[in-house]
Each structure stands twice: as C-alpha cells, then as structure tokens.
Amino acid sequence: MDNKNHQIIELEHVVVKLAGDSGDGMQLSGSQFSDTTAIEGHDLATFPDYPAEIRAPQGTVAGVSGFQLHFGHIKVETPGDLADVLIALNPAALKVNMKWVKPGATIIVDVDSFEPKDIEKAGYSQNPLDDGTLGGYKMVKAPITSLSHATCLELGLDAKSADRTKNQFALGMLYYLFNKDIDLGANFLEEKFAKKPIVSEANKAVLRAGYHFAETVEEFDFTYRIKPSDDMKGRYRSIAGNTAAAWGLMAAAEKAGLELFLGSYPITPATEILQELAHQKQLGVKTLQAEDEIAGINSAIGAAFAGKLAATSTSGPGLALKSEAIGLAVITELPLVIIDVQRGGPSTGLPTKPEQADLMQALFGRNGESPVVVMAASTPANCFDYAFMAAKIAVEHMVPVILLTDGYLANGSELWKIPKMSELPEITPHLVKDNDPNYKPYLRDKETLARSWAVPGQEGLRHRIGGLEKEDVIGTVSHDPLNHQKMVGLRQEKVYRVANVIPKLEVYGEDTGDLLVVGWGGTYGHLVSAVKDLQTEGKKISLAHFNYIYPLPRNTEEVLKGFKKIIVCELNNGQFIYWLRAMFPQYQYLTYHKVQGLPFLINELKSKFTEILKEY
Amino acid sequence: MTPEESKQEVYTLTRDDFKPEGAVKWCAGCGDYAILASIQAVLVELGGRKEDIVFVSGIGCSSRFPYYMNTYGFHGLHGRGAAIASGIKIANPKLQVWHITGDGDSMAIGGNHFIHTIRRNIDMNIVIFNNKIYGLTKGQYSPTSPRGLVTKSSPEGVIENPFTPGELVMGAQGTFFARAVDTEPKMMKEILKAAALHKGTSVVEILQNCVIFNNQIHAAITNKETKDDHQIYLEAGKPMLFGKNLEKGLIFKNNKLRVARIGENGVTLDDILIHDPTNPEEMLHYTLVKMGLPEFPVAMGVIRACDCNEPYDKLYEKQMEEAKKHSKIKCMDDLLNSGNVLDL
Numbered sequence: 031m032d033n034k035n036h037q038i039i040e041l042e043h044v045v046v047k048l049a050g051d052s053g054d055g056m057q058l059s060g061s062q063f064s065d066t067t068a069i070e071g072h073d074l075a076t077f078p079d080y081p082a083e084i085r086a087p088q089g090t091v092a093g094v095s096g097f098q099l100h101f102g103h104i105k106v107e108t109p110g111d112l113a114d115v116l117i118a119l120n121p122a123a124l125k126v127n128m129k130w131v132k133p134g135a136t137i138i139v140d141v142d143s144f145e146p147k148d149i150e151k152a153g154y155s156q157n158p159l160d161d162g163t164l165g166g167y168k169m170v171k172a173p174i175t176s177l178s179h180a181t182c183l184e185l186g187l188d189a190k191s192a193d194r195t196k197n198q199f200a201l202g203m204l205y206y207l208f209n210k211d212i213d214l215g216a217n218f219l220e221e222k223f224a225k226k227p228i229v230s231e232a233n234k235a236v237l238r239a240g241y242h243f244a245e246t247v248e249e250f251d252f253t254y255r256i257k258p259s260d261d262m263k264g265r266y267r268s269i270a271g272n273t274a275a276a277w278g279l280m281a282a283a284e285k286a287g288l289e290l291f292l293g294s295y296p297i298t299p300a301t302e303i304l305q306e307l308a309h310q311k312q313l314g315v316k317t318l319q320a321e322d323e324i325a326g327i328n329s330a331i332g333a334a335f336a337g338k339l340a341a342t343s344t345s346g347p348g349l350a351l352k353s354e355a356i357g358l359a360v361i362t363e364l365p366l367v368i369i370d371v372q373r374g375g376p377s378t379g380l381p382t383k384p385e386q387a388d389l390m391q392a393l394f395g396r397n398g399e400s401p402v403v404v405m406a407a408s409t410p411a412n413c414f415d416y417a418f419m420a421a422k423i424a425v426e427h428m429v430p431v432i433l434l435t436d437g438y439l440a441n442g443s444e445l446w447k448i449p450k451m452s453e454l455p456e457i458t459p460h461l462v463k464d465n466d467p468n469y470k471p472y473l474r475d476k477e478t479l480a481r482s483w484a485v486p487g488q489e490g491l492r493h494r495i496g497g498l499e500k501e502d503v504i505g506t507v508s509h510d511p512l513n514h515q516k517m518v519g520l521r522q523e524k525v526y527r528v529a530n531v532i533p534k535l536e537v538y539g540e541d542t543g544d545l546l547v548v549g550w551g552g553t554y555g556h557l558v559s560a561v562k563d564l565q566t567e568g569k570k571i572s573l574a575h576f577n578y579i580y581p582l583p584r585n586t587e588e589v590l591k592g593f594k595k596i597i598v599c600e601l602n603n604g605q606f607i608y609w610l611r612a613m614f615p616q617y618q619y620l621t622y623h624k625v626q627g628l629p630f631l632i633n634e635l636k637s638k639f640t641e642i643l644k645e646y
Numbered sequence: 647m648t649p650e651e652s653k654q655e656v657y658t659l660t661r662d663d664f665k666p667e668g669a670v671k672w673c674a675g676c677g678d679y680a681i682l683a684s685i686q687a688v689l690v691e692l693g694g695r696k697e698d699i700v701f702v703s704g705i706g707c708s709s710r711f712p713y714y715m716n717t718y719g720f721h722g723l724h725g726r727g728a729a730i731a732s733g734i735k736i737a738n739p740k741l742q743v744w745h746i747t748g749d750g751d752s753m754a755i756g757g758n759h760f761i762h763t764i765r766r767n768i769d770m771n772i773v774i775f776n777n778k779i780y781g782l783t784k785g786q787y788s789p790t791s792p793r794g795l796v797t798k799s800s801p802e803g804v805i806e807n808p809f810t811p812g813e814l815v816m817g818a819q820g821t822f823f824a825r826a827v828d829t830e831p832k833m834m835k836e837i838l839k840a841a842a843l844h845k846g847t848s849v850v851e852i853l854q855n856c857v858i859f860n861n862q863i864h865a866a867i868t869n870k871e872t873k874d875d876h877q878i879y880l881e882a883g884k885p886m887l888f889g890k891n892l893e894k895g896l897i898f899k900n901n902k903l904r905v906a907r908i909g910e911n912g913v914t915l916d917d918i919l920i921h922d923p924t925n926p927e928e929m930l931h932y933t934l935v936k937m938g939l940p941e942f943p944v945a946m947g948v949i950r951a952c953d954c955n956e957p958y959d960k961l962y963e964k965q966m967e968e969a970k971k972h973s974k975i976k977c978m979d980d981l982l983n984s985g986n987v988l989d990l
C-alpha cells in the first residue's frame with residue numbers, strides 16, 4: 031500500500047470517532063477498526079457512546095450512537111479528549127459531535143443524508159455543509175448511502191439490507207486514510223457474519239468500495255501512518271472492562287479451586303458481566319438471572335454458604351436494592367464479591383453514562399455497623415486484576431467486597447497483555463476439613479480474623495448462621511450487649527486488617543513536590559495523561575491513584591505529606607475527599623469534581639493543575 | 647471408607663439426630679411445634695445423610711425454624727429465603743433444601759421470590775406456615791388475613807382480598823401443591839413426605855394456629871365437631887369424598903364444581919370425581935385450591951404433584967455437562983488465549 035502517489039504523514043497517535051444513527055452499526059464498525067489497529071500492533075483505548083434508548087427516532091440527536099478510538103505508537107491511556115477524524119453518517123451525528131472534534135479535524139460526512147428533512151430532524155436551521163460554519167475543518171463529502179446501495183444492488187440485496195452496510199463504506203475510507211490492511215477488516219466481517227454469508231459478502235464489498243472510493247477521489251491530499259508500538263512484546267488481546275471483570279472472577283475461582291456462581295439481574299451498564307459468565311458453563315461457572323437485584327445477591331449469598339466463589343453484578347440503583355443483603359453477608363461473614371458498575375445517578379439518572387457517585391453508598395449505604403472492603407478498578411483491563419483481588423480478599427478474609435468500576439471502564443476497551451494463570455497470586459479459601467473436632471462457626475484465624483468456612487454436605491460440621499447477632503466463637507443467636515459490641519468490633523477490625531495484604535499506594539512521579547493529584551477508579555487514564563504532560567513541562571506534580579479505598583493503603587499518609595498541595599479529582603460532587611478528610615484531617619484538600627456523565631478531559635485537568643502550580 | 651463404600655452405606659436416623667442444641671422458643675401452644683415434630687419424623691423416614699439437609703428461612707416466627715433443626719441452616723432476610731435457598735440448591739444440587747416461610751414472609755415481602763422460584767421449578771421444598779397474621783411483629787393483618795379481620799393495623803377490619811397461597815402456585819405453573827392442618831400429625835407427615843420426594847419445587851401450606859394473635863383462625867376447619875364436613879382429604883386415585891361417613895362428594899356438573907350427597911338427586915359413587923394430582927392440566931387443581939367455606943369444604947392433601955417439568959437444577963446441570971463436553975476451552979489459560987489474540 032506504499033505505492034500511493036501522495037504524501038504519507040507519520041503520527042504518534044490519533045483519535046477517530048465514528049458516529050451515526052443508533053441502528054447504523056457504529057459499535058460494530060468501531061470494534062472492527064479497533065481490532066485491525068490492535069492486530070497491527072498499536073496500543074489503543076476505545077469508548078462507545080450510545081443513547082439509553084435502543085432506537086430513538088431515526089435521524090434525531092437523541093438517536094446518535096458513537097464510537098471513539100484512540101490508537102498510537104505511544105502508550106495510550108484514554109480514548110482521547112477530542113477527535114482528529116470524525117465520521118458523521120447523518121446531520122444529527124455531526125451536530126452532536128462537533129464539540130468533540132479538534133480544530134482543523136478531518137470530517138467525513140455522508141452527503142446523501144443531508145436532505146432538507148434530515149437537516150431539519152437534526153435541529154439545524156440550514157445545511158451546515160453550505161453555511162460556512164465548517165470552514166475550519168477538512169470536510170470530505172462522500173455519497174456514502176448511494177454508493178453502498180449501488181454496491182449491494184449488484185449483489186442482489188434489497189434496499190433495507192443495503193442501508194445497513196453504509197457504515198462499512200465509511201470505514202473503508204478510514205482504512206485508506208490510515209493505511210490499514212483492508213483484509214483485516216474483511217476477516218472481521220467474515221467471522222462476525224459466519225452464519226450469514228450474503229450479509230458477510232455485501233459488507234465486505236461495501237468496505238472495499240469505500241476504500242477504493244477514497245483512493246480514487248482526490249479528497250485526501252495525504253494519508254496517515256502510525257508506527258506499531260515499540261514496547262509491546264508478547265501476546266495481547268483487546269478487552270473491555272465488563273469482560274475483564276467477569277474473567278477476573280473466573281480466574282480467581284480457578285486459583286481458589288472453587289466454582290464460580292453469579293446471581294445477577296440485568297442493568298445497564300453492568301449487564302455484560304452476567305452475559306459473559308452465562309457463556310462460561312464449560313469452566314463450571316453458574317449464573318442465575320434472578321427476578322430482581324435482591325434475589326440476585328441473596329442467591330449469591332446462598333451459593334457462598336454452599337461453598338462457591340459467589341458474586342453479584344449491578345449498577346447504582348441495584349446496589350441500593352442489595353444494601354440489606356450486603357448487611358447479611360457482613361453478619362454471616364461469608365465471602366461475596368459485589369461489582370458495582372457505576373452510572374450517573376441519583377435514581378435512574380444517566381444509565382449509559384459514567385460517574386463515580388456510588389462511593390459513599392459502597393462505604394456506608396447499609397443499616398447498622400456494616401463495614402465491607404471497597405476497591406476500585408482504574409482501567410478497562412485492570413478490571414480483571416481487581417475482580418481477581420476482590421475475590422481473593424473475599425475468600426481469604428471471609429468478608430464481602432464491593433468492587434467499583436464504571437460505565438466508562440465497563441464499555442471502554444484497551445489492549446491487554448494476556449496474563450498466565452501460573453503468574454497470578456495463589457488464593458487459599460478458609461475451608462475446614464470434615465469432622466474437624468475444633469470447628470466452631472465463628473472461631474477466627476488469629477491473623478486475619480476470618481472465620482472458617484464449613485459447607486453443607488460436609489460431615490461433622492453442621493451449623494446454622496443468619497442475620498441475627500451471633501455469639502462469638504460458637505455462633506448461636508445472642509442478644510448479649512457486650513457480645514454485640516465485641517462482634518461489631520471484630521467485623522470492623524477484620525476489614526482494617528485487609529490493609530496488611532494490599533499493596534502500597536504508588537506515586538506516579540516524585541515522592542515530594544508542589545502538587546499531588548489524587549484520584550481513584552476510572553479516572554486514572556485522564557489523570558495520568560495530564561500529570562505526565564505537566565511533568566514533561568518540568569512541573570513538580572505527581573499522581574496518587576487509589577484502587578483500595580476501604581481500607582486505604584498503609585502508606586497513604588506518608589504519600590500525602592510529601593506535597594505542598596493536594597487536589598482530589600473525581601467524577602462526583604466530592605466523595606473521596608470526604609473520606610480523606612475523615613481519615614487524614616490534618617491536610618488541606620483542593621478539589622476538582624465534575625458530574626456531567628462524562629469522563630474528565632485531559633486539557634481541563636491540565637488547566638486546573640497549571641493554575642494551582644502558578645503559585646509556585 | 648472408599649467413595650464406593652460410602653455410596654452403599656445405609657443411613658439410619660432417629661429423631662435425636664435432628665434435636666436442636668438450644669431451646670425451642672415458640673410460644674406455648676404454638677402450632678409450629680407440631681410442624682417441627684412432623685418434619686423431623688419425615689426426615690427420619692426418608693433417611694439419607696443428615697449433612698446433606700439444609701433448612702433456609704426468611705423472617706417471622708416460622709423462620710426461626712432452622713435454629714431448631716440440627717442440620718445445616720440459614721436464617722435469612724425477610725422474604726428472601728426462597729432466593730437464598732435457590733442459590734444453595736443451584737450451587738450444590740445434591741443438597742436437600744427446605745425453605746420454611748410464613749404467610750407474611752412468602753406472600754407479602756417475598757412474593758416475587760416465591761412465584762419465581764416456583765416458575766423455575768427448582769428442586770426444593772417450601773413449607774408455608776399460614777396463620778393469617780403477623781405474629782413476630784405482634785398482630786398486624788397479613789396478605790392471607792380474611793376480609794373483615796380486625797387486627798392492630800386494621801382496626802375497622804381488613805378491606806383487602808386475601809391471597810390463597812395455592813392460587814399463586816398454580817399461577818406460577820407450580821408442579822406441587824399440598825395443604826395440611828397443624829392439628830393432624832399423620833396428615834402432615836404424609837404430605838411432607840410426598841413433598842420431599844417430589845422432583846421440583848414443592849409447596850406445602852400448613853394452616854397453623856397462632857395462639858397469641860390469631861387464636862382459632864382455622865377453628866372452623868380444624869374443630870373436631872365440624873372438621874369432617876369442612877375438610878376434604880384428597881388422595882390420588884380415590885374419589886373426592888368427605889363428611890363423617892364419607893356421604894358427600896365433589897362432582898362436576900354444568901361446568902361447575904359442586905358438592906353432592908351420594909344417593910340424593912340420583913348421584914352415585916360413580917359420579918364423584920377421582921383425584922388425579924398428576925394431571926398436567928391445572929384448572930381442576932386450581933378450583934380445588936380455591937374451594938372454601940361455607941359452600942365447599944377446604945381441600946387437604948396433595949392437590950397437585952405433576953412431573954410435567956424437569957427441575958431447573960437438573961436442566962442446568964445438563965447444560966453444564968454439554969458445555970464441558972463440547973467446548974475446547976478447558977481452563978482459564980485456554981479462555982484467555984482464545985479468539986482474537988495477537989502476538990507482538
């Protein structure tokens with residue numbers, strides 16, 4: 031493909047956004063292009079941006095579905111703030127996305143979809159292609175619908191089916207623009223539509239038609255090339271946060287020698303965890319799609335009692351419904367992993383948008399003194415590691431663990447170096463041998479305070495547990511005041527002692543300086559990118575990003591004290607900052623929070639940090 | 647002992663095997679004592695490993711039950727016992743799972759879990775202690791309280807329609823429903839044993855007397871003087887007869903179930919319906935469940951026991967086996983390296 035008679039520009043990294051109607055297959059073509067970039071050795075991060083409605087009225091801004099891909103030669107930490115290239119398959123897609131493109135960006139539009147009625151539907155008063163408002167951009171107006179139709183007609187496809195291929199035409203143009211191997215795109219379609227050969231053929235033909243169109247028309251004066259990443263060696267795959275979380279639980283189950291059980295109820299944006307695990311029966315995974323969130327967690331508690339690695343997956347509204355049962359897992363001291371894929375709240379809120387506003391709910395949202403371990407994943411791929419660690423802590427400490435991810439991590443994907451099972455930490459559940467004469471339901475391990483886990487079916491270990499307070503050691507129902515205080519203290523201390531096994535908080539950058547940026551969970555990519563850029567400019571700025579929230583890492587205070595100022599950044603109205611103020615009241619904390627259902631922008635973070643650093 | 651020998655071992659259990667470690671703390675005269683004794687007796691009759699038995703409950707007087715059985719037990723949350731029991735049974739289908747619940751626990755706060763457990767037909771035994779009152783909270787009306795019942799929370803009388811648990815079971819496509827009274831130990835034992843042997847979700851409603859807050863609520867059904875006329879004990883393959891001398895029976899005439907006297911209006915024994923609990927068609931079972939005083943006697947016995955649906959846990963295990971047999975993915979490393987991977 032080097033025989034093009036035009037200039038090829040080398041880029042370090044690039045952000046591409048595909049946008050169209052929610053029925054236009056933007057997510058499919060986005061995944062297809064991501065796969066190709068991954069196979070060609072680029073680091074990447076993606077983010078789908080889809081409406082809550084399955085099919086909002088066609089052509090309206092409410093129905094716009096988007097897919098953003100950031101790929102590069104360098105390490106890619108986020109899906110990117112603004113796009114270098116936008117594909118807009120209709121005026122609504124253009125309208126919604128204009129604020130998310132860089133000045134001078136290349137914008138490819140389907141000129142066939144800019145009829146007066148389409149323009150009106152999108153809410154434009156006049157045709158944006160003609161009114162001069164797009165003067166600052168490199169506009170490529172391609173007859174995408176008509177040429178897709180023409181290609182499909184030759185294959186004998188009807189107009190409706192032909193309509194569904196226009197995403198491939200646009201994508202073919204992208205393959206050309208970025209000098210991508212078109213065969214990789216075709217292979218993806220062949221696999222995707224293996225059972226529908228006609229659909230596969232038509233899509234492949236349209237993909238190539240788009241490629242040749244871009245090659246033939248003289249719209250592109252140059253094309254781009256991004257070199258493969260240098261430091262990527264080994265075996266990789268692209269993985270989204272929800273899949274990674276599901277696999278992390280499975281990996282933990284295998285390591286622990288336990289079967290995995292997930293009791294769950296479909297809820298955006300967590301549903302893929304249930305779906306993924308429902309497909310893993312061959313590895314002994316059991317799932318129950320329960321009648322509601324409450325049954326989801328209660329069935330998991332039952333499975334934990336029966337000796338499974340038990341988990342439940344949900345989002346904020348579901349976590350609220352599970353509160354009572356989490357308390358039951360606390361008092362019965364059973365291992366349980368609760369994954370909360372956070373979305374915008376309160377109430378139904380913004381179901382498809384990320385937010386970090388469930389932290390307080392995770393920490394305190396239960397009746398009584400009800401401490402649980404709270405953790406957070408910080409990249410799509412490390413949802414695997416933290417789901418694994420959540421399960422390890424749950425079964426080794428006999429404690430419920432809430433793992434917070436969010437819609438951004440759940441649906442975003444990145445390239446992931448595939449781990450080997452033999453390299454993952456061992457997991458040793460607190461199981462008891464049959465007829466152990468010393469067994470008592472609430473007898474504890476001296477180090478961790480974990481009680482022993484005796485399972486129905488085992489001989490000589492019959493016992494009864496439940497939601498009523500239990501007498502220490504022997505586990506019978508007890509209303510004794512001093513016993514209650516003792517048990518409350520033990521359950522609390524058990525959670526504190528998890529701090530003995532979690533890793534130290536790492537600092538990205540120097541251990542001392544002018545400004546410490548503090549974040550937690552899914553904002554890592556944006557925070558590290560902003561901090562890295564400012565470090566390159568010579569600023570004395572570092573990042574401390576938390577994955578373990580309750581308990582906090584042992585060295586937290588040590589990290590905080592090394593900086594003149596601390597700023598806590600989170601996608602909520604300020605929740606982690608409360609936690610830090612409660613734990614370390616001796617420090618002053620600045621805050622930068624945002625609650626728009628959107629991730630941070632690297633640029634907004636940089637401006638904020640720069641403003642603070644100006645004082646030095 | 648080798649696993650083979652273990653399989654062949656015959657377990658002989660006695661009532662003592664199930665005696666609780668601590669005291670039973672229901673009120674003196676509570677109907678729950680009789681139910682506890684019946685269940686213990688049934689477990690002795692059934693044999694098997696006592697370690698494989700799990701009692702699960704929600705919240706309420708009845709739900710203290712697991713503490714009074716020396717088996718594995720789980721005292722759960724109000725209404726959620728069915729969900730906890732479902733998780734236990736799916737996790738380990740070898741266990742014999744009993745879910746003990748009450749009319750408030752299963753018909754109100756736990757109504758959703760109740761119907762869905764039945765719809766799935768998970769192989770467990772649900773026993774509802776129906777005393778038509780909230781006892782543990784000291785006397786509020788329940789979803790099964792009759793209209794007009796004056797309680798602490800219905801001072802002018804209940805104005806809601808009551809649930810009949812069996813109606814929900816039929817509506818949820820249940821495969822087993824039986825009813826008994828707490829005053830008839832023999833009847834309870836027969837029915838509970840049938841329930842335990844049923845493959846699928848069995849539901850047994852026991853009309854139980856709350857001696858403190860709703861005393862004698864079932865008196866019209868259970869009184870010695872009236873019980874023969876007010877109860878009909880249904881047995882598979884036998885005519886549906888009742889009355890002191892079995893002089894009355896149920897017939898189906900003009901599309902309606904009716905009570906008839908044998909020898910009157912030309913009715914003979916041949917006209918009396920024969921009870922078939924195994925019939926997959928549930929309409930007659932539904933009608934039998936709904937029968938009530940004063941027009942009809944109240945139906946006791948196994949009203950429905952149909953093996954028309956394979957239990958959920960069996961079907962699930964089959965799917966697991968099939969998946970294991972056909973998949974190329976045998977361990978996590980296989981899964982991690984499956985599909986679209988790239989070597990750089």
